[in-house]
Amino acid sequence: MVAHNAPGAGQSYPPQHWLRRKDPETVLAAGAAQQALTYSRIKNEHLFDLLGDVAGARLLDFGCGAGFFAVEAAKRGAALAMGLDALPEAVAAAALLARRQGVDGRTAFFAADQPVFSPRARFSAICLRDVIEHVADDLGLLRSLTQHLAPDGRLVLATQNSWSLNFVLEGGWRRLVLGQRDWLGWDPTHRRFYSPRALARLLRRAGLTPYAWRSAYILPHKLPLPPGSDRAFWRIESLAALDRPLGRRFPLNRLGWSLMVGATR
Template identity: 35%
Template sequence: MSGAPYPEDQWTRAEPTPQVLAQYIRGSEGAYNRTTFGVFERLLPADLRGRRVLDYGGGAGWMAVRCAELGAQVTLVDAATNALRLALMLAQTRGVTDRLETVRGGRVTPDLQRRRFDVVIAKDIVEHIPDDHRFLAELAACQDPGALLLLSSQNRRSLNYLLEGTYRRWWCGERDWCGWDPTHLRFYTPASLRRLLEGAGYRLKRWWGVYVIPYDILSWPLLLRKRIVLEGLHRFDLRFGRWFPFNRWGWNTIIAAERVRS
């Protein structure tokens, strides 16, 4: 899927154990991830019972398992075998293994495209895909008009990019810097995401910005470069990240889009 592998000790590649699962849960419950997952959950349909959900590139399955807890029948696709095994461990602890199917792969296969999903989740994955237009077309093939796509990616128009991106690219000379994850291939802007989604047959319904205020960077001069997590700023994201212009300024842009044509 991506241009660079994750390190061997990263949870997507580590052998699944209770300790690795606990590490994954701690990371998912941290302020940034908790806020991002919380926004995704707010954008889901009010009632998922009996609905079919595809979580593409969902890693160890935090959102997939949450959708299963809400009553959906979920298919989780990821290229990392150990991540899928970890997802099954998580599902077992939550009592929803009967509602979670795992599929190993780096493509939206013809079999998946023949199915019909009421909701497709593509959280922080499109920036990993070499051919993003083809990827969106393949996701769209899994859905009928009226179905929902939830997609997120990092935002080149964010305040964090203005500060950290400028510093990394021009001061540090990292001209190919694509964010915090070395496997990323590109950044998007709100305009480029709109073109990508509309080109695949989606109509954008809602935008949400997360990490609108880049607290890590702003804390450096105040705390002698010690990084801190300001929970209050994540509450800001939950309260104001849905409204313009904050929904276009987040480091992470989350979009709810409706499939409008086949």
């Protein structure tokens, strides 16, 4: 989750969004519901798979949201799991989650919308989960973070994929039929989508070399329900579960709505 009110970012989340609630308990409850979805669980599995063993690592989760990924890294043995997010409400919830999970001694959370470290600070693992599609200067952010990546470290990111089936189907409908030419997915704070080729070029310009790919939401499984229904969507969890095996295999590991890549310096 990205810090959506970062300078140059797209439209900010409204005050009623769950990440902007003042009560950390409310933020954690909403975040836990998101993390419990099959899609979210498999997505996190793919990201940790790209990172490899994080035991003893110094990990940075940039745009950490309510801290679920950073706390999980600490539970997996990271020596330090640091989370940055521009929303103070998210940071407060992340700190509460770390205390409850008993890893507050190996986690640290800060409200910041850009890297705020000593020039000599280095991390062996950096995660950007759904971040770069929101910021104005994606290359500048990646170059800044690359400077803080240890020589043998790994950077993993997840972003939105213009090659995905859902982008072709729903995006085509919205753009060509409904006339929503600027449609960029379900989140109004998105600035852009990426193709795997464009993302690889961006990483190389930032001084990084991609080494592996993963994807999720390969088959659309979040289907809208008719007006008047008691919920907005019907999720077909059995289709979501296919992201676990399919999201590792070429070429499907480059064709999901969520595109994930690991890179090194």
